[in-house]
Each structure stands twice: as structure tokens, then as C-alpha cells.
Amino acid sequence: MGSAKKSNVAARKARIEEMRRAEQARERRNRILTIAASVVVVAGLVAGSIALVKSQSDDSTAADGKGKGHFVTGSDGVKTWKGTLGRTHVAKTVSYPMEPPVGGDHNQVWMNCNGDVYTKALNNMNAVHSLEHGAVWVTYTSKAEKADVDALAAKVKKTPYTLMSPDDKQKDPIMLSAWGHQRTVTGADDPNVDKFFEKFVQGEQTPEPGAACTGGLSQ
Numbered sequence: 001m002g003s004a005k006k007s008n009v010a011a012r013k014a015r016i017e018e019m020r021r022a023e024q025a026r027e028r029r030n031r032i033l034t035i036a037a038s039v040v041v042v043a044g045l046v047a048g049s050i051a052l053v054k055s056q057s058d059d060s061t062a063a064d065g066k067g068k069g070h071f072v073t074g075s076d077g078v079k080t081w082k083g084t085l086g087r088t089h090v091a092k093t094v095s096y097p098m099e100p101p102v103g104g105d106h107n108q109v110w111m112n113c114n115g116d117v118y119t120k121a122l123n124n125m126n127a128v129h130s131l132e133h134g135a136v137w138v139t140y141t142s143k144a145e146k147a148d149v150d151a152l153a154a155k156v157k158k159t160p161y162t163l164m165s166p167d168d169k170q171k172d173p174i175m176l177s178a179w180g181h182q183r184t185v186t187g188a189d190d191p192n193v194d195k196f197f198e199k200f201v202q203g204e205q206t207p208e209p210g211a212a213c214t215g216g217l218s219q
Contacts, residue, residue, distance in 0.1 A: 071098070071182070077192060078183045085180060087132065087207060094125055099169045100139050101128050103179045111163055113137075113213035117153045118165040126217050130163055131179040133213055134206030136197055139167040140174045148174060151188030161201045161213050179205050 069083015085103030094105050101124050110129035111122055127137055138152050152174070156164040172184040176193065178200035185192050202209060
């Protein structure tokens, strides 16, 4: 009996010791898991902070990353942009590779382009959205003759899917722009004005044919 009792006590001690070792092992694993989880959380917070800072930076100003390319001038004098033009709606100020821009990422709100004539320079990001809807954008500098400006304004006012505004940043006195296309004209009586309008007002280049040219922004 004594021998059997001693044997049971020893077995019980052995089981207790084994359970203690198992519990210690579980505690070590839990500590490791807790530390690992803490590292992941901290890393996530750091990454999130970096992403937030980057996002805030991106919302201020950035180049149109999808706007890389170049113009190729055709025999008709129309310059066509060879390259990808972004079409993402953004809140940031986009820096375009051409002036006036002929496409690229833009604001989600368009400028009204139902024959609208503006007397102040436009926000390029809104005007580009108008081009996406198939509008032709007439722009001019202070070097343009007043008679030409007045005649072009009269033409725009009677032509849906067009808009007009001053732009002293452009290279030439009078320029016409559509999505992916642009040209310079010598004046209101330049026959290329009518040709450009006929080809590009709601032309084949339009990314969103039939989209509205009203219900947007107006000065």
C-alpha cells in the first residue's frame, strides 16, 4: 500500500510539473504573440500616418502622372497629344504638361460649356472636365485683337458644347482646344476655326459623348 501511495504521489507531482511547464510555455507564447501584435499595430499606425500625410500632400498639388506624352502636328495644323491622358476626378490642383490643357485628371465639376463666354481665366481642372464632355474651348491672350475676341464670342454663344475664356499663360494670342487636340488660329475669320469646331464639337475624340454641358460651374 505504501509503495502504491508513493507511486501515485510521484505520478501526481509529475503531472503537476508537466502542467506547470505547459502553462509556462503558453505564457511565453502569449507574451510573444502580444509583442508581435503590438509591433504590427504600431507599424500600421506609422504606415497610416505616412499615408495620411502623403494623401494630404497629394490633395494640394501634383503633376498629372498620366499626362506624359507629346504633341504631334498634323498636315492640317492640328496638334494631337500622343500619350495617355488621365481621367480621374481629383480635388488637388493638377499641373498639366501643356497650356491650355487638352486633357488629364480633373475636378469632378465641369465648367458650363453650352456656348458660355467667360471674361475671367478659368480653373483648368474644371475646364478640362468640359473637354471630356466633348466641348471645344476657345482661349485668348491680351494680345488678341478685340474684334477677333468679339467675333469668336459671338460664334461660341450660338454653339452648344463650346466655351471661351482669357488665358494669358498660353503661347499664342488665340488657341482652340478639344480633348487631346489643339491648334492656333490667326483670328476669327481664319477658316480653321470652323474646321476645328466641325470636327471636334462632340467629335470622335470625346471621352463622354452626350454628357451635360450645363449644371456645372459658371462665373
